[in-house]
Amino acid sequence: MGPLAGVKIVEFAGIGPAPMAAMMLADMGATVIRIDRVAQADLGVPMAQEHEFTKRSRAEIKLDLKRPEAVAAALRLIDTADGLIEGFRPGVMERLGLGPDVCLARNPRLAFGRVTGWGQTGPLAQAAGHDLNYIALTGALHAIGRAGEKPTPPLNLVGDYGGGALYLVTGLLAAIISARTTGRGQVVDAAMVDGVLSLMTPIYAMLAGGRFTGPRGHNQLDSGSYYYEVYECADGEFISIAPIEFKFHAELLRLLEIDPAGLPAQRDHTGWAVWKNKLAALFRTRTRDEWCRKLEGTDVCFAPVLSMQEAHAHPHNQARDAFIEVGNYRQPAPAPRFEGTPSAKPRPPGDVSASEALAAWGLSDAETAALLAWSLCERATDA
Numbered sequence: 463m464g465p466l467a468g469v470k471i472v473e474f475a476g477i478g479p480a481p482m483a484a485m486m487l488a489d490m491g492a493t494v495i496r497i498d499r500v501a502q503a504d505l506g507v508p509m510a511q512e513h514e515f516t517k518r519s520r521a522e523i524k525l526d527l528k529r530p531e532a533v534a535a536a537l538r539l540i541d542t543a544d545g546l547i548e549g550f551r552p553g554v555m556e557r558l559g560l561g562p563d564v565c566l567a568r569n570p571r572l573a574f575g576r577v578t579g580w581g582q583t584g585p586l587a588q589a590a591g592h593d594l595n596y597i598a599l600t601g602a603l604h605a606i607g608r609a610g611e612k613p614t615p616p617l618n619l620v621g622d623y624g625g626g627a628l629y630l631v632t633g634l635l636a637a638i639i640s641a642r643t644t645g646r647g648q649v650v651d652a653a654m655v656d657g658v659l660s661l662m663t664p665i666y667a668m669l670a671g672g673r674f675t676g677p678r679g680h681n682q683l684d685s686g687s688y689y690y691e692v693y694e695c696a697d698g699e700f701i702s703i704a705p706i707e708f709k710f711h712a713e714l715l716r717l718l719e720i721d722p723a724g725l726p727a728q729r730d731h732t733g734w735a736v737w738k739n740k741l742a743a744l745f746r747t748r749t750r751d752e753w754c755r756k757l758e759g760t761d762v763c764f765a766p767v768l769s770m771q772e773a774h775a776h777p778h779n780q781a782r783d784a785f786i787e788v789g790n791y792r793q794p795a796p797a798p799r800f801e802g803t804p805s806a807k808p809r810p811p812g813d814v815s816a817s818e819a820l821a822a823w824g825l826s827d828a829e830t831a832a833l834l835a836w837s838l839c840e841r842a843t844d845a
Contacts, residue, residue: 463806464491469544469638470822472536473520474560475499476549478593478618479577479626479654481516484547486631489796489805492544493822494520497536499527515793517811521819523837533559535833540565542823544641545573545634552582562649572647573637577630579621581653593621596654602662609679609686625657676731682706688737689714689728692767699750700767701757703741714762718744789813 466487473484475498488494496517511517525532537560540546546565548555555561555576562574579596580586597603597620598613607614633650641647665683668674673682680686689711690704705711711728715721720740726733745753750766757764768776774785774792786795789810796805816837820830 463804464489465800465803465805466490466492467803468822469493470542471495471545471547471634472497472539472543474546474548474550474555475522476547476577478549478622479630479652480547480549481514482623482627483575483577483630483634484520485516485518486627486796487545487634488519489808490800491803491805493819495539495816495819496520496522497527497539498522498524511811512789512791514811515788515791518788518793518808519806519814521814521816522812523816523834525836527558527560529836530559532836535836536560537565537568538825538829538833539823540572541569543569543572544638545575547575547577547630547634549577552576552578552587566647566649570647571641571645573634573641573650574647575630575634575637575650575652577626577652577654579626579654581656582649582651593618593626593654596621596625597658599655600658600662601666602658605665605674605678605684607678607684609677611679613678620661621654621658624661625659626652626654629657629660680731686731686734688734688741691738691741693742693745695748695750695753696746697749697751701745701750701753702765702767703757704763705761706763710761710763713760714757717757717760717762720744 469487469492471484471487471492471494473480473494473496475481475496481496484494484496523535525536527533527536540560548560556563565574566572576582578587579591579593580589594603594615597616602620603613603615605613606616630650630652633652637648637650665674668681675681676686678684683690685691690706692700692702694700703714705714708728718741725740726736748756753764754766758766766776773779779785784795785792786807788808791810796808799805816834817830820833825833
């Protein structure tokens with residue numbers, strides 16, 4: 463099921479954007495086999511497999527890629543795969559004997575997807591880093607935060623997942639489509655710094671046009687304006703408003719029973735503090751739920767600020783089945799949605815066996831047995 467049914471992807475286990483991209487492809491129906499390393503990376507406090515939601519809906523084979531037989535097993539899968547995902551530092555796949563030259567020589571139609579922080583080339587290509595470092599280099603981190611405060615890390619959504627996973631998925635699918643048209647595969651160099659810069663295109667456009675020129679926290683979208691802001695309520699909870707357009711702003715004032723006469727104009731930066739103080743005092747007079755009853759569903763561009771524990775219970779999220787139960791754990795549903803080729807319900811991590819996934823590769827029984835002989839996962843399962 464799903465629009466990518468029949469597409470085969472080999473994923474080399476990594477962290478951050480690589481498994482997220484593989485999850486998205488699997489959610490959309492691709493058959494993904496994850497090749498995991500024998501020695502696990504140091505990621506801090508380990509998580510139980512059932513909690514690693516981004517590993518859902520695909521099989522895992524654990525191979526010791528320092529052994530030539532295991533490399534040969536991986537190459538056998540790559541031979542007929544549509545795409546490959548890897549998130550190692552530049553040169554690691556080449557040293558393993560699994561670089562693009564080797565893989566594309568065996569499978570000329572392969573989309574070879576590489577996701578890194580700094581990219582495959584450049585003076586920082588071999589340096590270690592994480593999401594925070596990548597968004598720092600692009601101007602994105604500098605722009606996020608309140609006036610007079612240091613830049614605020616936006617979780618690891620912008621670099622790892624926005625600039626990394628989503629651009630890897632986009633590039634990989636584009637390369638697969640191209641290969642089906644031309645018969646030629648290619649390498650997809652998905653650098654998080656490139657992806658974040660691409661995401662920042664509209665903000666750089668604002669900078670060029672004089673609409674994002676103030677210090678951090680003084681611009682329309684960075685908490686500088688009163689009409690794109692979060693406000694505290696009487697119960698200590700928060701709401702968000704974003705009536706940027708004049709007509710939506712007018713609707714907010716109407717519902718709040720505020721007469722704008724004598725107050726600064728909406729686009730008058732010098733008057734934003736006056737408005738912000740006025741609205742802050744007003745929103746503290748009622749609870750979040752009370753403001754929801756008055757403003758939610760109107761054209762004032764309003765939403766309550768929900769915690770992760772609360773989000774699933776909101777009527778809109780419930781109506782759209784935005785959260786689903788997978789392996790007895792509530793988690794976000796696959797996105798986007800497809801009317802003609804709907805995605806199947808995700809399966810929990812570890813629920814898809816290697817033997818089941820390998821059926822999509824069309825291997826003979828002997829080939830499957832030989833490949834699984836090098837899978838430490840299968841050995842442990844059999845034991």
